[in-house]
Amino acid sequence: MNETYQINASIVGYDPGGNNTNGLAILKIEKSKPMDIRIETTKNSEAVICKILKNENIIGLGVDTLSCWSTGNSGWRPADKWLRNKYPMVQKSVMTPNKLSGAMGINGMSVLIEVAKNLNDIFLVETHPKVLYYALTQKKHDYANDSEAMDRFMSDKLGIKIKTSNEHEWDAVISAYTLLMGVTGAWKLDLHKLQIRENERIVKPCGKTYYYWPVELESKPLPYTMGNxxxxxxxxxxxxxxxxxxxxxxxxxxxxxxxxxxxxxxxxxxxxxxxxxxxxxxxxxxxxxxxxxxxxxxxxxxxxxxxxxxxxxxxxxxxxxxxxxxxxxxxxxxxxxxxxxxxxxxxxxxxxxxxxxxxxxxxxxxxxxxxxxxxxxxxxxxxxxxxxxxxxxxxxxxxxxxxxxxxxxxxxxxxxxxxxxxxxxxxxxxxxxxxxxxxxxxxxxxxxxxxxxxxxxxxxxxxxxxxxxxxxxxxxxxxxxxxxxxxxxxxxxxxxxxx
Incomplete structure (x- = not known):
């Protein structure tokens, strides 16, 4: 994305799962602020695709999946290695891509590809709810034992009441929040811009995607304007x-x-x-x-x-x-x-x-x-x-x-x-x-x-x-x-x- 601007539209967060475990959150935005949210668990990825394509006002989709692949050793991408090094307490949540299997990889990429094919101008964002929650709170993601506190946390972040029924729905909500932070310019770091190693390349099945992250860079006044x-x-x-x-x-x-x-x-x-x-x-x-x-x-x-x-x-x-x-x-x-x-x-x-x-x-x-x-x-x-x-x-x-x-x-x-x-x-x-x-x-x-x-x-x-x-x-x-x-x-x- 090339610029930040006022958003008056809807954005989607999606957490891929198996049958009847696909989390979906559709967040309505007015003047870049959340106004309402619809949270649900859908039957499968086809249901997710249909709901997105039927909504003409959706401008962005955040998904807990690998939105691109690396041809290097073990499929490690720069973003994966950066997260593991940055957050050693939860590095096991960042698995080697070549070992990943199931709905996260298949359903997640399926939705990204179909949405990208049908909605040319949509912003596609990769998310990682477990590591992100730790980065924001210094607490491990534990929905089974801490769901009420995690819902309150997202309510505070979005400024609207959040009530989820399961972990997949919660992950969908924070995925929508990640997208919001990126497209409004609140989070400037894009992990997909990290430098790759020699003898590897990044493969992008669904085209251009972003991986926004909330690292706060130290801001100090400069005696000159950047780009002078x-x-x-x-x-x-x-x-x-x-x-x-x-x-x-x-x-x-x-x-x-x-x-x-x-x-x-x-x-x-x-x-x-x-x-x-x-x-x-x-x-x-x-x-x-x-x-x-x-x-x-x-x-x-x-x-x-x-x-x-x-x-x-x-x-x-x-x-x-x-x-x-x-x-x-x-x-x-x-x-x-x-x-x-x-x-x-x-x-x-x-x-x-x-x-x-x-x-x-x-x-x-x-x-x-x-x-x-x-x-x-x-x-x-x-x-x-x-x-x-x-x-x-x-x-x-x-x-x-x-x-x-x-x-x-x-x-x-x-x-x-x-x-x-x-x-x-x-x-x-x-x-x-x-x-x-x-x-x-x-x-x-x-x-x-x-x-x-x-x-x-x-x-x-x-x-x-x-x-x-x-x-x-x-x-x-x-x-x-x-x-x-x-x-x-x-x-x-x-x-x-x-x-």
């Missing part, structure tokens, strides 16, 4: 590189973001969304297609592009702030666990050793630290790139008062890359006066991608052309010039393009 012009040049260049690497090489890529920050919490600024919409088709636009709900930061942006390229990229993230770091991991990114890496010092990744058997990309993205970059970071970056299979994207912000720092940086970059025969491509956006987007009217932004020597000259020329095309694309979308520059060391000498 600086983010767009940074993420645009990253998107072009990741897409190019995945398409033109057979090599997998490890992406490290030691300055990860926190995942988005709030909807995207209206102007940011308009800019992305104005972009001509490009990897950044494709990756941020759900930007109205929230703008993806670097790690999640790379994950989106990787997912469309056979998951060739492994994404690792960290941050010096413990809460931000935990939020990143809770939203599906892998922690950085390298020997010698210090979470409190993102630059320490430049001192870590990496194998020459794997392509690696570091994003060095501190906030407003140009003086220190000139003093002790840039030289390390260039040496790292010149000596192995590590590429580095270096992102810089500087104010008008720091123009001397910027001039020093440019001279150092020219000298160091020339001495080390390091190729690079860069984008720059100047201060945008009178911008309503925090950060744009204060900082100049710059991103330079230094690529290791193992990439072929012809391939790099293709990448640099794609980045130049993106700079033109973004210039038109934002309405201010995005400057492009590139340098490639060729057999015929140094080739430079742009400003």
């Amino acid at each position: 012009a600086g983010d767009l040049i940074k993420h645009g260049l990253l998107a072009e590189f990741i897409n190019w690497h995945c398409r033109t090489t057979n090599e997998r890529l490890a992406f490290y973001d030691p300055f990860g920050g926190r995942p988005w919490q709030e909807p995207t600024h209206e102007t940011v969304a308009e800019r992305i919409e104005k972009l001509s088709p490009c990897p950044l636009k494709s990756a941020q297609q759900e930007c109205i709900q929230g703008y993806y930061g670097s790690g999640h942006l790379v994950a989106q592009i990787s997912a469309t390229n056979n998951n060739k990229v492994r994404i690792y993230s960290s941050d010096k702030d413990t809460e931000a770091r935990n939020d990143l991991i809770n939203t599906g990114l892998e922690p950085i666990s390298l020997t010698g890496f210090d979470h409190s010092d993102g630059y320490s990744i430049l001192d870590c050793k990496f194998s020459d058997n794997e392509d690696t990309l570091h994003l060095i993205d501190p906030f407003y630290d140009l003086a220190n970059i000139n003093k002790s970071v840039l030289e390390k970056v260039i040496k790292k790139v010149a000596s192995g299979k590590v590429s580095v994207a270096l992102y810089i912000l500087y104010a008008d008062s720091e123009i001397e720092y910027w001039n020093t940086f440019k001279k150092m970059q020219d000298s160091l890359t020339l001495a080390g025969s390091v190729n690079y491509v860069s984008l720059k956006c100047k201060v945008i006066d009178n911008s309503t987007i925090n950060g744009e009217s204060k900082y100049h932004s710059y991103i330079s991608l230094y690529t290791h020597k193992h990439y072929q000259e012809q391939g790099l020329a293709e990448l640099h052309q794609a980045v130049e095309d993106f700079s033109i694309n973004l210039t038109e979308a934002i309405g201010c010039q995005i400057k492009y520059h590139s340098r490639i060391n060729t057999e015929l000498g140094l080739q430079q393009n742009g400003e």
